[in-house]
Amino acid sequence: MQLNIEVNGKEIQARRDETILTALLRNGIRVPTLCSIKGLSPNGACRICVVEVEGKAGLVPSCSHPVEEGMKIKTHSPRVVKARRTILELLLSNHPDDCLYCERNENCELQDLAVELNIRERRISGKKSKHRLDLSSPGVVRDPAKCILCGRCIRICDEVQGVSTLEFVNRGSKTVVGTAMNRDLNFSSCISCGQCVMVCPTGALHERSNLDDVLDALNNPHQKVVVQYGPSVSVSLAEEFGIKAGKDINGVINAALRKIGFSYIFDTTFGADVAILESAMELKKRIETNQFLPMFSSCCPAWIKYAEQFKPEVLPLISTCKSPQQIMGTIIKSFFAPAEGINPNEIYSVAIMPCVAKKFEAQREEMTQKAISDVDAVITTRELARLIRLYGIDIHSIEPQQPDSPLGMRSSAGKLFGTSGGATEGIFRTLHYYMTGKEMQQPKIADLRSNGAIKEIELKIGNKKLTAILVSGMGNIRPLLDSVAAGEVKAHFIEVMACPGGCVNGGGQPFGSSEKDVKARAKSIYEIDEVETIKVAHKNPMVTDMYERFLEAPGSDLSKKYLHTRYTKRDVLM
Amino acid sequence: MRSRIESLLENYAHTKRDSLIPILQQIQDDLGYLSEEAVVLVGKHLDMPTSQIYGLATFYNQFRFEPKGKYHVQVCHGTACHVLGAQPILALLEKMLKIKDGQTSRDGQFSLQVMSCIGACAQAPAISINGKFYGKLTQERLKDIIDELKQH
Known part of the structure; x- marks a missing residue:
């Protein structure tokens, strides 16, 4: 009315x-x-x-x-x-005066508002808060001194992500945003998705930067710095430099990374292609034996931590396949390095991700071989922008280049991992081939391309009807997990992305993006899939070559040893 | 401890979130404080995140998260006591017991709590130790009282 x-x-x-x-x-x-x-x-x-x-x-x-x-x-x-x-x-009266050094300098809503309302002097001086920095989490840093108690982080954590780690603690002037029993973030139920970082208007919540570690490695003559970047990074970075949202600047990123001095530039999408092959093979076996169904996706580290904490009953259902980032990390150090005659100890492996939970994933103890980390440092899309500025590279004038061989080759199926529904689409294209021996006539699965919070889709492979469920936004999963644990869900595959919309909307993406910008990123990924010739992961020649040289075949014992992992129940305050 | 909390929660078998405060009060009456375990169990019972329980409990002055000491010292900080010198009384207690408001000494002997008013305005400045009132305090008398308790 x-x-x-x-x-x-x-x-x-x-x-x-x-x-x-x-x-x-x-x-x-x-x-x-x-x-x-x-x-x-x-x-x-x-x-x-x-x-x-x-x-x-x-x-x-x-x-x-x-x-x-x-x-x-x-x-x-x-x-x-x-x-x-x-x-x-x-x-502002009790806000720290360290804007120059703040993570959010020039990107701060409080600062913008001070400009808009023409605040030019400190008329009111309050007692500064003396809360210490919480550096316990590998993903998210809490700096309560900069908190203005707007409660956005509390609401997104509770209403959208369903994790409810943060809450107002104490009363009146002593109020802070804290966790249960005032634990540090690493000992709380936080899944490091970084959505709180995305909504924080100030520098009170920000990613744990690993840029200095990367710079140290780049400056170390005894180290070969290898870099990989996630599928959604190339369609998100443009915004940081004032280029139209969603523009794919893949080649420009390659050129910039080469100029910065990375020894090898690889595309995580190669790892996504490998993940597709492994997951499709795993799913095929589970369908044939009718065991451990539905299979949950394993590419999102925030979802994995969520399951380990909140619903350990479903852990056996999660695909054991490592995430694309970790697959790349393993392949780089365990196969690529020896083949190139490089000692894996000399390699410093960097991953550029749209995500802060990837920082947490990289330091999981499962993600090591003989006590060497598969991935040494993870930086976000935002940190990549800073790195590019630091090296004085003009994104607008640089000539695009190709990534390095062999781990730079990709299919567009792997690229789809950057958006919600993409992993399922990529896996089902290959699953179709594995189950029928034939390619799909139309690889595009339009039903998987809506950005709904939760969606169930029926797909036909040969004469078999398979059901896939897509979940994006962690808060949408709880009722589904209860039904799965009770054995009431008859689906075959469930793709879970912690961030609403998937990695294109990840916690490591540029600040201040609108919903439209995020949609433009997803659209760009689908456009790449339209125009590229290799649309299925199992036709990526470099992936096939790698299996022939090192890992035999998807699902082989060697693959299981190197490309698969395990999950464990986590005891945190929920 | 766990079984005690669990049996306590049985009295609230069919209640929802609106029973949170009475539940916490009863647990504190019984155990003397809200332990981490209690917060977790209440969370499971009411299907509530522990952060929200902790957030609510810290809002109210009455809830504590450390066990009480053998001697629970409550310092009145009401208007009358404030005017007649509650602040130096509290400062002396903090110094002598080496703890602050809401804390319990390491040996478990003393715990300290600042109260809004304990209703003994005519006796200001006043404190209460395990329910026994001590009024019209001076620094010297307070020192004697604490020293005496420390002997035990």
Whole structure:
């Protein structure tokens, strides 16, 4: 139902049950916000969005106040602007003054707001908070001193990811965002998905940077630095340099990495191709023996940690295949290096990922061979942008180049891993071949390409009907896991991506991206699949060659030793 | 401890989240504090994340997360006591017992808790040790009281 309200002297239409802010935004009227974020419940914590409503004694927070018929609203009256400025000055009064050194410098919503509201001096000086940095987690750093208590991280962790690690602890001026029993993040239920980092308006939550480790390795003459980058990185980095969202700059990344001084530049998509072969073979065996079904995907490390903590009963159902990053790491050190006559100890293996959970995955104890880590350092898409700037490389003028052989060759099926539904599509193309001996007539499986939170799809392979379920956004999985544990789910394959939409929306991606930007990244991945000639992983000649030279065949004993892993129950406070 | 908490939770077999505070209160009455184990078990019982239970419990002054000491010292910090010198009383206690508000000494002898008001305004500044009130305190008298307890 429509309502009429008056905003700044102009009549606009609003819908019943919507908030003032929603009505304003829909009508193109902008009000500054801080704690409000699309898709999460409003909590009215920061009060920056206050507006003046005729007849109401106080100012009302537009983000959480419903519209009423005939409301007369002023969004920028002197009283409102003065209140907003005071609110912001109070928020800044105990905020550290180290913007220059802050992770979020030039990328901070608090900073932007201070500019917008023209705050140019510190009028109010508060007692600085003395909370220590929480560096315990390999993925996410907590710096409570910079927290403005907007509660976005709490809401995304609870409402979207269903993990609920973070909560307001204590009361009044002593309030902090903390974990159960005030444990450090590494000992909490955090799955390192990094979605809290994506919504944090300040530097209170950020990734644990591994850039210095990479720089040290690059400067070490005794080390050969090998780099791989994840399928979704090439369609996401462009935004960091003001290029249109979703533009695939694969070749530019290769050229930039070569210029920076990496010895070998590989594409994680090769690892994804190998993961497809291994997973498809594993799934085929499980379907034939009708055991350990449904098979869960294993490429997302945040999902793996979630299962280890919250539902260890389903661990035997998860594919034992390592993630593409770890497969690459293993192949680089255990096969590529010896074949090139390089001592694996001299290799420093770097992975560029759209993800902070990958940092956690790389340091799992299972991910080592003879006490050497398969992957030594993981940096995010954002850290890659910093690395490129640090080396003074002009992304706009550099000529695209090819990655190195042999681990730079890829199929477009592996590339699909970058988006929700992609792993399933890639695996089913190869599964079709494994089960029928024939290629799919139409490799594109359009049903898998919607960005729904949870979706069930029926696929025909030969005369067999198979069911796949896609889940993206960790919070959507809980009811499904309960049904799976109770043996009520008849599906064959379940793909789980912790981040809503998959890796294109990962916790290591550029800050400040809109929903549209994320969709553009996914679209770009599908366009790559349209135009490339090798559309199935088992036709990647370098993958076939690698199996012939080292690993015999997908699912062989050697593959199992090197490319598969195990999972263990984790005891954390949930 | 686990079985005690579990049997306590049996009294709340069909309750939902709105029973959280009474449950926590009863556990604290019984055990003297909210242990990590208790928070986890309550979370399982009510199907609630432990972070939310901890968040709620830390909001209220009445809940503690360390066991009480043999001598539980409650320091009144109400208006009357504040005006008549609760702050130096607290400072002396912190110094003598080497613990702060909400903590328990390592030997388990003393625990300290700051209260909003213990209802002994006429006796200000006042403290209560294991329910026994000590009023019109001076630094010297407080020192004697604590020294005496330390002898035991």
